[in-house]
Amino acid sequence: MDLSTVYMSMKLRNPLIVGSCGLTGKPEKVKACADAGAGAVVLKSIFEEQIESELGKMTTSGDWYPEAADYINSYGMHNAVSNYLKLLEASRSLVDIPVVPSIHCFGKGDWKKFARNLESAGASALELNAFILPSDPRRTGRENEEVILDIVSDIKSQIGIPVAVKIGSYFSSVSSFVxxxxESGVDGIVLFNRFVRMNFDIENLKVINGSLLSSPDETEKVLRWVSLLSPVTQGDIASTTGIHDGSAVVKHLLAGADAVQLSSVLYKKGLGVMSEMLGFVADWMGKHNYNSIQDFQGRLSQKRSNNPAEFERVQFMKTSVKA
Ligand SMILES: Cc1cc2nc3c(=O)[nH]c(=O)nc-3n(C[C@H](O)[C@H](O)[C@H](O)COP(=O)(O)O)c2cc1C
Structure with a gap:
């Protein structure tokens, strides 16, 4: 059974990518992911905020001369970057699967030149985690979209490796934005990032963290959009959020994804769950007489459906839920 797939010109031995998270933040953890069967890994993101807050803290010191502040600022930035480069290089030396660094970005800061360093250090591709919470009532959706589009075209003009953008679903028209x-030349789209959630502690009247890890039902929303968007994008798609078992992997491939990204299920069940998921996919393919992923990929995308309207049904007309 051939479980290989091609994602952004990278040949993966199977479609399971360990998504950017704490499980890919150290070289030995990356090796553990590869040993457990992952097709590729996306490294824990280097955060634009992380760099900027580091720098911001330093520049508030009124005692420093501007030159000293400049020096310390660049030293701080250099450290963040060089540590990340070390993570990439060490990971690359330990595994023979593609290693994709990830930059969490939202602005036009200095981080873009890091991308060239990452390319030189052997990155197989680059993932941009580009997110702006549309909470500012003075900013239009279009302004937020343009920030991301500018980032992509800027990065694409600076590096030659494939670039993926990991987006959320907070767009008034996800299809038009994709x-x-x-058109901006992106090579892959990762749908949809699951952002940190918040909740309330009603006894102490405090804001607390919401659920850190996803649940399997969260993947249904992603499935719809992968089915709708896979036929309309030239680039590749990696599905993310709520993919917890082999059947979910099959569903996303049927919807037209080229690969899937996993995080929560690996925290909940351990890295060994990847071989169970791959076993399920192989068994399912055997049962349905498919020899390769290409044989069935996209079979349930909207474009190949006899009833495209069912992908866009959103209102309850009649319900089978028992009261
Ligand atoms: C502990 C943790 C850390 C994460 N860190 C990052 C990160 O640094 N960059 C990023 O793009 N996504 C990050 N994510 C999001 C995951 O990559 C993934 O997109 C999301 O959790 C949805 O997939 P899942 O349902 O398989 O967890 C993180 C997720 C978790 C649970």
């Missing part, structure tokens, strides 16, 4: 990303 088309624009396509």
């Amino acid at each position: 088309r624009e990303l396509d």
